[in-house]
Amino acid sequence: SQQGEEDPQALSIQEGENATMNCSYKTSINNLQWYRQNSGRGLVHLILIRSNEREKHSGRLRVTLDTSKKSSSLLITASRAADTASYFCATADSWGKLQFGSGTQVVVTP
Amino acid sequence: DGGITQSPKYLFRKEGQNVTLSCEQNLNHDAMYWYRQDPGQGLRLIYYSQIVNDFQKGDIAEGYSVSREKKESFPLTVTSAQKNPTAFYLCASSSRTGRLSETQYFGPGTRLLVL
Numbered sequence: 032s033q034q035g036e037e038d039p040q041a042l043s044i045q046e047g048e049n050a051t052m053n054c055s056y057k058t059s060i061n062n063l064q065w066y067r068q069n070s071g072r073g074l075v076h077l078i079l080i081r082s083n084e085r086e087k088h089s090g091r092l093r094v095t096l097d098t099s100k101k102s103s104s105l106l107i108t109a110s111r112a113a114d115t116a117s118y119f120c121a122t123a124d125s126w127g128k129l130q131f132g133s134g135t136q137v138v139v140t141p
Numbered sequence: 142d143g144g145i146t147q148s149p150k151y152l153f154r155k156e157g158q159n160v161t162l163s164c165e166q167n168l169n170h171d172a173m174y175w176y177r178q179d180p181g182q183g184l185r186l187i188y189y190s191q192i193v194n195d196f197q198k199g200d201i202a203e204g205y206s207v208s209r210e211k212k213e214s215f216p217l218t219v220t221s222a223q224k225n226p227t228a229f230y231l232c233a234s235s236s237r238t239g240r241l242s243e244t245q246y247f248g249p250g251t252r253l254l255v256l
Binding site: 035064066071072073074075076079119121127128129130131132133134 | 145147172174176181182183184185186189191199229231233235243244245246247248249250252
């Protein structure tokens with residue numbers, strides 16, 4: 032079974048708008064990671080946030096983690112057409128194994 | 142796709158046939174992983190290896206086999222026992238620094254189709 036579940040399943044926005052997607056998980060984690068996947072390609076790592084961190088930034092990306100609610104959010108600010116992709120959260124347990132959610136498909140229209 | 146190659150890009154399997162997917166990395170990573178992705182779904186772990194000559198089953202290992210004879214190579218065989226092999230297969234690797242959970246780097250994937 033999948034540990035993380037993203038919400039929404041799909042998101043359509045216009046260039047310049049912000050995109051927010053959420054991830055909920057069930058069991059305790061070592062860290063939580065966000066990945067991007069362009070259609071038919073491999074995954075690209077975006078950001079890793081550890082269980083003792085609450086917020087992290089990387090360029091136009093902002094990730095939050097609330098371990099009490101077992102949830103995380105990914106915010107993409109000032110979106111571009113090139114941000115069109117599927118975004119996955121993955122939780123890492125103490126053994127390092129990743130459990131992926133089913134993803135949020137983001138479409139950014141010019 | 143940073144230092145991990147997978148081949149072939151597309152693979153066709155006939156009924157009852159075993160096929161092998163190649164995964165090679167030049168990142169000097171200790172750990173390597175195989176995932177399966179079905180349309181509109183996330184990734185599910187098939188097998189993983191944290192060191193040469195050692196590997197463990199993931200969540201959906203039935204019908205698959207692996208070997209890890211060299212650090213840079215982790216081939217996956219889809220056997221005839223796997224009744225629904227059509228999927229996108231992704232290989233990944235990560236370094237091991239004493240903490241087990243680190244960023245994983247993915248290859249471009251192999252799409253397996255059944256004839």
